[in-house]
Amino acid sequence: MIIYKKATLSDIKKMQELVRKEIAEGIILPRTDDEVATNIRSYTLAIKKDEIIGLSALHIHAPHLAEIRSIVVKKELRGRGIGGAIVKKLLEEGRLLGLKQVFTLTYRKEFFEKLSFKEIPKESLPVSKIWADCIKCKHFPICDETALITDI
Numbered sequence: 438m439i440i441y442k443k444a445t446l447s448d449i450k451k452m453q454e455l456v457r458k459e460i461a462e463g464i465i466l467p468r469t470d471d472e473v474a475t476n477i478r479s480y481t482l483a484i485k486k487d488e489i490i491g492l493s494a495l496h497i498h499a500p501h502l503a504e505i506r507s508i509v510v511k512k513e514l515r516g517r518g519i520g521g522a523i524v525k526k527l528l529e530e531g532r533l534l535g536l537k538q539v540f541t542l543t544y545r546k547e548f549f550e551k552l553s554f555k556e557i558p559k560e561s562l563p564v565s566k567i568w569a570d571c572i573k574c575k576h577f578p579i580c581d582e583t584a585l586i587t588d589i
């Protein structure tokens with residue numbers, strides 16, 4: 438059975454292990470333990486038999502707007518609906534908080550399109566996102582990610 442729960446500080450080490458390979462490949466941005474701790478309330482985890490098998494974060498940028506960040510599912514368990522379930526949990530959380538829109542910057546356009554996200558020009562994203570985060574990316578400034586957004 439898979440359960441979905443909010444992360445706590447004691448999860449950080451294992452969260453970092455889960456994303457290590459994707460960070461090395463430049464698919465997910467690196468974040469220090471302190472950065473993850475600062476934002477710990479934004480993370481939702483998928484857990485199977487006490488093991489973290491998936492995670493993602495809902496990062497709030499503005500009163501109406503948040504971003505889905507750092508989504509990953511353990512390699513052997515992909516394609517079974519876990520990633521989709523994590524996104525749905527984050528969108529539900531966003532609705533309860535009163536957000537109106539959620540965007541993402543991703544290499545997995547089709548995955549998010551199946552979850553009702555629509556492609557938008559990257560230039561329409563908040564400037565703070567570009568400077569605070571993109572500058573840390575291996576691929577900056579030649580960004581080949583796709584920006585997508587959904588109303589919630």
Ligand SMILES: CC(C)(COP(=O)(O)OP(=O)(O)OC[C@H]1O[C@@H](n2cnc3c(N)ncnc32)[C@H](O)[C@@H]1OP(=O)(O)O)[C@@H](O)C(=O)NCCC(=O)NCCS
Nearest residue numbers: 508509510515516517518519520521543544545547548551
């Ligand atoms: C992207 C990721 C989180 C998806 O998680 P998942 O648990 O495999 O996704 P799901 O099983 O919920 O898939 C939901 C739907 O998206 C589709 N999908 C998933 N990954 C896809 C991909 N890479 N390309 C196209 N479609 C994809 C699935 O086929 C599924 O469609 P269906 O509902 O019609 O069967 C997972 O593949 C992953 O961890 N990838 C590596 C990290 C990564 O690329 N993160 C994105 C950062 S940009």
